[in-house]
Amino acid sequence: MKAVAWLLIVIVLFMLAGVLPVNGESPEVIFRSPVFVLLLGALAVSSLVCCVRRGMRVRQVGFLLTHGGVVVILAGACIGFAVGERSDFAVPVSDRHQVRELPTRDGGSIDLDFGLTVNSFNVSHYDRADDAGGAVARHYSAGLHLYEDDGTVRDEELTVNHPVAHNGWRIYLMSYDVTAQRYVVLSARRDPGRLPVIGGIWALMIGVAIMCFRKESGNAA
Secondary structure, eight states: OHHHHHHHHHHHHHHHHTTSOBTTBOGGGGGGSHHHHHHHHHHHHHHHHHHHHHOSOGGGHHHHHHHHHHHHHHHHHHHHHHHOEEEEEEEEBEEEEEEEEEEOTTSOEEEEEEEEEEEEEEEEEEEEEOTTSOEEEEEEEEEEEEEOTTSOEEEEEEETTBOEEETTEEEEEEEEOTTTOOEEEEEEEEOTTHHHHHHHHHHHHHHHHHHHHHHHHHHHO
């Protein structure tokens, strides 16, 4: 238990350090370092060892869910880091410009497996202006056409913080052309580790709740 606690402290310190730029690169560079990866691996192994030592007794369900959830979260994060894909790109607001390949940071491209166009864009503003005298956006959305190879077309409305999921991809609306509204900036992400991470988070929360409930029940007795 002490080893797991110390590992958690060190990992949290690494995550806090990750908010600072390193050698002019993205702050995320620290999360790709071998030391950070080894720490996460050590945490996963330590959690598994704790689970094995405690055994599968019913009264230890909260403990097992908590530690098992941590392992599943780390496994999902590693899967996403290893094989996940992401691309940020600008798309003109036009039915004529269909996107089927996404640009990557290294100059390559990713096959999207379907076509995408932004056929409409709408924005509403607050009455007040920003410091530069420009209008402040209150809400904006984009209308998407998603084209399958068999000719099927799917219409979706894309808004901030409400991504559209399609063929394993999640498409986010990031920003737009504030001057003429001629294009929008989208972010497309495909992360096979997303569902394991969500499942691990739920297991962790349920495990912690069970442990807290048992502790309170024990104190009351």
